[in-house]
Amino acid sequence: MKTPLAALLALPLLALGQNGGDAGQGASRPPRMNEGFIGRDIPAFDPGSEVVAYDGKLWNINNNRLFRARFEKYLNAPPATGEADVRYRETIDRILDLLSPGKATKANVDQAFSLLKKASEYPDDANLCRTMSDAIHAARSSLNTIEQIKRENALLEKQRGTAEWNNQMAARTSLLSTTTSTNDSAVLQENQKIERDARMATTRRVLSDITQTIENNKLRIAMVELNTRGHLQALIMQYFATRRFEHVIIANRFYRAIYPDGDNSIDVYKRMIDGLPVNKDAGQAKINAELDPRVSAGDGTVEQDVGAGASAGNGTQVNVYNSPRARNGGSFSARGAKMGIENFSVESLTGGAAVAAQTVSKLVSSLSQIDSLANEAIRDVNEGVQAYKFLLEQGEMQSATERLAETFAIGEYMPSVRLLPREDKRRALAFTQKSNELLAALEVNDLTRAEKLVHEIEAVAADFDSSKPLAKIETAKTISAMHLAKARNAAVSGDKKAMEDELRAAAEIWPRNPALAEVGTTIFNQSDIQQQAMNDFDRLLSQNNHRQIYNDKLRFIAAAALFPEKQKQLNDVLTKMAAVETAIVKAREISSRGDPSGAWESLETAHREFPDDPELNQLRADLTTQAAEFVQTLQKASSLEEKGHTGPALAWFLQARKTYPPSTFARAGIERLGTRILPGDETENSDR
Amino acid sequence: MARHRKSPSGPARFVFPIVILCLAAGGFVFFRGSGEGQARTIPLLEPRDYLDNALALRGNTYRLQGIVDDSLVWTPGNGRLISVQAGEVLLPVVVPREQSDLNIQKAQRLEFVLEVDEEGLLRATKVTKS
Structure with missing residues (x-):
């Protein structure tokens, strides 16, 4: 805002959130997203409070949207050049002319008063002139009431003079009375006192009544004046707060015509406003102010005491006593202003007016100041419109739009704003719409669209500074890319949680990042490959095909990185297969030394553990052929042993040992069967 | 003339007693070892x-x-x-x-x-x- 006045006048709209700095008060803190690396430079949106933190400022989305909607509505509206608009303007201008200084004769004031009803008939007036007319009528009526009370008091003053005379006469003792003796004299004086008191009782009561009535009338005059002046002052302040500056001037001039005593103070209004309870946490409040005096009076008499008392609400209290000793008299009390406040929805402009009214009441002390501020506002609005037109010609759309928005915020109802041609407004509308779209894109972190809009705005607004939003956009993109890189690394290393966290962080910063989908797809494809590998692993494991698992061990090792439970199973298989491979190598080595029986025995142990390993089976078959006699002997022995034919089984084991003396299988079989045949606590074997 | 039985003379007259003695000794040996002789009737295991x-x-x-x-x-x-x-x-x-x-x-x-x-x-x- 260009001037303090403008800031003052813009309070209602600011209260509605044009500048989010105020609107954000009392709201919860914005989300802590992105904090730490680049602070809060990335736009952050808190859906709970609907507050956006951007560039160190807080934006209330609801309120901001409201202003944008109002402004865009204005920019789309046709100029107020219709017949009704023109007649309304003529009427207002005529009223202002009739009430202008030097022309405000009684006849002109009356004529202007009559034009108020006509002005209120037009839609643009929103019946404000009718309200003003009613208030002026009430003020005038109150003046007549005051004159009538004053005349009544003049009569009462004459009656009080008469009553005082009568009272004095009643107090005198008759000179016709004579005394005969001292005793008689005392009795006479006592009788005279009694008679005088009896005479004065009536005159004293009459005098008290008249005095009480006069004082009551004085209080009535004060309250009536308080009532009507307060009404008019509140009305003027309300017009000012709602930016109806012409109405401010009109009402102010009527006020001066009605009250020509030169008292322009707004103390009554200030007392009203100061008493307003304002809940700052609630944001806005709606003022309900009403001047509705409620008067009560009473009187009474106690001997020798005459007095009057009066009290009024809101700290106003008057007590009048004719006599310092008086304990009897009338009492008068009145309640003055009745005010209330209630919370209201953000869409109500009245709340903004109430907030503005409170602020204004602290800054101004007289109606003259309000009058000058209204004139200054009108000048400022007209100047703003001129500045807009000039900037429009220069192609500086950003400055032009900002000036028009400021001017609109202050002088929404001013003729210069209303008469602006639609073609001129449409250019600002195009810029505003793109700016709003840019803001919306930043709100949702749609950086691609935001960047596109920045370039579009650059094309239509020569003065648009794109460096700042572009810097923010690029920074956000960079950070998003870093998170994606971290997600990719985490996926490779099998850190599933870190991968998800990084993907989430990248998505928060730039939800529509094309690379996000690409990386996500890659990671998930990789996950598919890993999952497929694990499925194969499970299948081979269920088939006991450890050889295939061993042959594909590199694939399974990589895939099992993300599945800890599979890692153990794979490790077990590979450990066993290592034993198989060792047995195969050992068997081949023994066989190469010309000892097929020994090679066969070496392989047989592994075969019993892994009977399905094809490679082991193939080698075993070859060795079986080479050591056929030994193998057959052993197999015969084992077969007979299984059948429980101990004797021949042992004989065949002995034959096997004879065939291949180093045979471990034969030795084991002999020992096993020997122990079974001769169980005992001592054994011997000469060969052992 | 009655021919007179002529008694064996020379080494021949010792052969007969030796044979008798041998037969007697063999019989003794045979009958003395009648248990072992029983075992020999058990078939050999192949x-x-x-x-x-x-x-x-x-x-x-x-x-x-x-x-x-x-x-x-x-x-x-x-x-x-x-x-x-x-x-x-x-x-x-x-x-x-x-x-x-x-x-x-x-x-x-x-x-x-x-x-x-x-x-x-x-x-x-x-x-x-x-």
Whole structure:
């Protein structure tokens, strides 16, 4: 805002959130997203409070949207050049002319008063002139009431003079009375006192009544004046707060015509406003102010005491006593202003007016100041419109739009704003719409669209500074890319949680990042490959095909990185297969030394553990052929042993040992069967 | 003339008594060893038959001559399990404790009287040196 006045006048709209700095008060803190690396430079949106933190400022989305909607509505509206608009303007201008200084004769004031009803008939007036007319009528009526009370008091003053005379006469003792003796004299004086008191009782009561009535009338005059002046002052302040500056001037001039005593103070209004309870946490409040005096009076008499008392609400209290000793008299009390406040929805402009009214009441002390501020506002609005037109010609759309928005915020109802041609407004509308779209894109972190809009705005607004939003956009993109890189690394290393966290962080910063989908797809494809590998692993494991698992061990090792439970199973298989491979190598080595029986025995142990390993089976078959006699002997022995034919089984084991003396299988079989045949606590074997 | 029986003369008159004496000695020897002679009536065990079909021999008694190959198991209470080489075949033979009065050593040539038990195991009922 260009001037303090403008800031003052813009309070209602600011209260509605044009500048989010105020609107954000009392709201919860914005989300802590992105904090730490680049602070809060990335736009952050808190859906709970609907507050956006951007560039160190807080934006209330609801309120901001409201202003944008109002402004865009204005920019789309046709100029107020219709017949009704023109007649309304003529009427207002005529009223202002009739009430202008030097022309405000009684006849002109009356004529202007009559034009108020006509002005209120037009839609643009929103019946404000009718309200003003009613208030002026009430003020005038109150003046007549005051004159009538004053005349009544003049009569009462004459009656009080008469009553005082009568009272004095009643107090005198008759000179016709004579005394005969001292005793008689005392009795006479006592009788005279009694008679005088009896005479004065009536005159004293009459005098008290008249005095009480006069004082009551004085209080009535004060309250009536308080009532009507307060009404008019509140009305003027309300017009000012709602930016109806012409109405401010009109009402102010009527006020001066009605009250020509030169008292322009707004103390009554200030007392009203100061008493307003304002809940700052609630944001806005709606003022309900009403001047509705409620008067009560009473009187009474106690001997020798005459007095009057009066009290009024809101700290106003008057007590009048004719006599310092008086304990009897009338009492008068009145309640003055009745005010209330209630919370209201953000869409109500009245709340903004109430907030503005409170602020204004602290800054101004007289109606003259309000009058000058209204004139200054009108000048400022007209100047703003001129500045807009000039900037429009220069192609500086950003400055032009900002000036028009400021001017609109202050002088929404001013003729210069209303008469602006639609073609001129449409250019600002195009810029505003793109700016709003840019803001919306930043709100949702749609950086691609935001960047596109920045370039579009650059094309239509020569003065648009794109460096700042572009810097923010690029920074956000960079950070998003870093998170994606971290997600990719985490996926490779099998850190599933870190991968998800990084993907989430990248998505928060730039939800529509094309690379996000690409990386996500890659990671998930990789996950598919890993999952497929694990499925194969499970299948081979269920088939006991450890050889295939061993042959594909590199694939399974990589895939099992993300599945800890599979890692153990794979490790077990590979450990066993290592034993198989060792047995195969050992068997081949023994066989190469010309000892097929020994090679066969070496392989047989592994075969019993892994009977399905094809490679082991193939080698075993070859060795079986080479050591056929030994193998057959052993197999015969084992077969007979299984059948429980101990004797021949042992004989065949002995034959096997004879065939291949180093045979471990034969030795084991002999020992096993020997122990079974001769169980005992001592054994011997000469060969052992 | 009556011919007179002529008495043998010369070495011939000693042949007959010697023959008689030999027959008497042979008879003595034969009848003195009538138990051993009974064992000789037990059939010899054919090792290959045992290997091929030991179960068919269960319950039979055989005589076996062989060389002690190895002492496989010995327990004080139950006797000894030895392997006996009979021909090209090694046969396991259980020598019960009752038959352990004979010292059995490796490479001894022994003759066994065996019974084939229900598990096909050869159990010695008599062991003699041969």
